[in-house]
Amino acid sequence: MSRLFESKLFFLLTFLKVAVGQENRYLVSFDWSTIEPSTNLSWVDCYSGFQCARYQVPLNYSNPDDCQTAAIAVIKLNATIEESSQYGGPIFVNPGGPGASGVDFALQAASTLQSIVGSHFDIIGFDPRGIKNSTPKISVFQAKEESKEERSNWFAREAADLNSTADALPEAWARYQVFGQLAQNRDHDSDGFLDFVTTDNVARDMLGMVEALGEEKLQYYGGSYGTVLGAVFSTMFPDRVGRVVIDGCLDMDSYFRNDLKNQMVDTDKAMQAFFDGCHSAGPEACAFFNSSPSQIEANLEAIYDSVCTQPVPVFSGETYGVITYDALRLVVVGALQSANFPMLAAGLAELSTGNGTAIYQMFAEGLSETVAVTESMIAIKCSDADLLHVDWGSIWLVFIRLLLERGWEFHPNSRFKGPVGGNTSFPLVIGNTADPITSLSASKKTSLSFPGSVLLQQDSVGHTAFSSQSSCTFQHLAAYFNNGTLPEEGTICPTDIPLFPSADDTDASGTANSARSLPLFRRRY
Template sequence: MTPLSSVSLLFGFVSLSVVLAQGTSEFDWNSIQPSTNFSWVDCYSGFQCARFKAPLDYSNPENGQSAAIAVVKLAAQAPVSEYGGPIFTNPGGPGVSGVNTVLEAGQFIQSVVGTQFDIIGFDPRGVNNTTPRISFFNTDAERLTFLLDERADLNSTPEALPESWARYQVAGQLAQSRDNGSHLKFVTTADVARDMLGMSESLGQENLQYWEFSYGTFLGSVFATMFPDRIERLVIDGVLDMDAWLANDLGGLVNDTDKTMQWFFDGCHAAGPENCAFYASSPAKIEAALDDIYDSLRSQPLPVFLNSDLYGVLTYDTLRSIIMVALYTPPLFPLLAQGLAEVQAGNGTTLLELLSAVSADGNSTEAVTAIECGDSDPFNADASQLREYMSRINSTFAGMLGMPLMNRCAGWKIHPEHRFKGPAGAANTSHPLLVIGNTADPATPLANAKKTSLSFPGSVLLTQDSPGHTSFITRSTCTRQHIAAYFANGTLPEEGTVCSLDAPLFPTSANATVSESPRSFLELPIPALSLFAGSPGAGGIAKRSSSIKVSSH
């Protein structure tokens, strides 16, 4: 892409992985005939692809309308005698491409669960390569124009929230008026749960095996509620509050975000000036230095020009986006510290380079809105009511994550009667769930995992003592061993198990800045959120290759 006029990080809610700057090779999905039986064809490099044909309307499956679900498989590597079947995964969003996630991260997922399993990724209804596709903008240019004034933090200026509220009132009307095929009412999470059951059965797996992340935990919990006797293995990792999600009461998403930020302050101080470029003599002074940068950017955004391939403006809102990406992805803490230290010296190159390395699936803006808002109850709050709600959120991130979603849903008009309405939970499931939560997850607080585990008796909560969104992004051999044992033989950890990270997030020597894997930052599957607006103040950022490296897998 040539220079962007907006950083497109607002697409999706919470996601396991993002499409990185180098992207993936082209593949013509239209070359595959949709079928209820999987007919795999070689695609990309080392993967197989298929399109699964599912009824568009499960209440009237014979009406001739269907969805073609794009599916990718990373085949098992173990001998046939050890084959463990398919494991489905969902990266979250809603609206993030499961196909792209497996292309980027499938080998890593397989390395955790075991090479005896196929790893299956799919684009849910309306998303990316699946048809019909959610879109209420006619062109990319129209979409970009609509998003130019998006803000990551609706608390950043007095105008941010009411202007965004008005914009999404228009978006809701636009979606309704352009839904000529009446497809938007058939992209609910309940529809996707039925699709998963059909796909699992078609692959010869009567009971589902699934490792899901973030919004994917809502999908998994819906599946477990609707089909409690059809579970072989089900891991939910980075868990949403089901009731809050359905009620569009999302202020609690940021309940632990400041805890994640504190991990950065504490970790930087503990690492010392040699290992943290943003070091100060106490965590409180590091926090104060960041506040000074916020104040400075509010009064005077920082122009950045490295060359004709990397340029832009670092604004307060852009920095908030970058901070949230790092909170989702703590292996980026050392890089964030370096970038902040450079900003103190008047150089925003590293931070804009970091942000430019991350992009999102093309229709994620529409998908996250249509799926989450269509799943939830009608929500008719006006801007003043939302502002009052935001004022009660006890977090320095009150205007991020949940608030933009609630704001979008205030304008949404389509709430299908067949959507899952709750309550979530099941007295008995055919196999107990494994629930995973981090102690400082910036988007899905640990309390959500505890609550959800109680909704599914027999399930066990595994706690990972770490910051970041989902257990996936930081390395804990303890956590990964429990996940592998669960998929291999159904073994659950003991109640109260807490797993630690293998190493500090800030390196303890210069040699520790390179990952165990030789892959560069742009080659790592990293989780990032996209609900927060990619700030137009970063206009002109271009994507280019990078040699940035971080500690991770």
């Protein structure tokens, strides 16, 4: 087994640092404070071609006399139809995290989704309570301009691999005692908001938005952690489910127990796909090619050994930094999620000669995109889950307990605790053959929890179906949202383009027609 995945403790890397929720550097700004929160989704024009609203919700649904409220940032790409009879209704989307911005996701992906399911649907994204443009905002660090530096400094010092040094695990334990105490102290200053950021509250918010739009039932696409939100909604409100797609499922029972040891069971399969695919593609398509898959693996191991012994300095124009063992591991697992194998191969080939520029650029981009999401992820994930009480016989469970739970004080008794499932309107479940973050077995298990649902397997590497391009999957999505047609049991969809595209895999314009032509759905939970 590759050293990259020899320990389940490596899950922290993915869970805390490579989660979805990109700070979208391509978007123009919009001042959300100019919109007055309302309970009827009063839309205003925003960004370019979108409409926005701030939806006012109760902070505490279990206490109707509590006057505290939250404001949910909501964005809509309108359907384009001439006849009202053709209108397909709204489809809500959630990209994962927890902690990712549904507003950013819609800005990036709504037009792509419309092109798949049809322009007669509205596509609606929202920032769940506590996230980015919604208020109040989860902020363990100071709610001031300097908080950005405080947050970045804190998370930049984390060890990605707790086996990397003798001090990594005990230091991480100490850090999360501090983090939990910091959250508790600062939450007291914000009137106890963190007790109300759990997934069941977000499901209630979503139901309120469905009703505010005049709809009876939910239409929804959720990927990664978004599958938890979709499954919880379907369990809590089974008679309000219309069409629900959950793509790249977590093991729901394990999620609410905070027992994540089974989450990455297909990661080695994804890593092996890189080795096998690179060898099959040949040196023209894969820059890290060698004489056999095992030799490619050995070459990667040699790079790990080298940077572990001597980190690589990088200075190229405005790009500068150091490639450490941790940084390289983050880049590799990020590439497995996005299935961006050609870029990873090129970066590794350069690094093997001492040039770390490409790898460092991938590392820096991924780190900057996720730092702002991490504290929200911890807050929601740990608040959703039980506080574990385990013995020291299981280092994995102890690790989760010590790092994330023992320092976290917010576990509201009223939260949804599972299990998910029940008789509802036949969700469509999607799972990849080799998803490095959420296993195919978890998607199968989730499908079995909802009688009448069907699992669509996409024969691809990467996290969720949209890490690759599959016209087969797109056709099934369109059929499901348009008329409720589910795939036949056992359907396996191929992808359109290989993991390592050759010169022949181009479109009419000469552009590489690869899985990376849909880059909008990357970096989730």
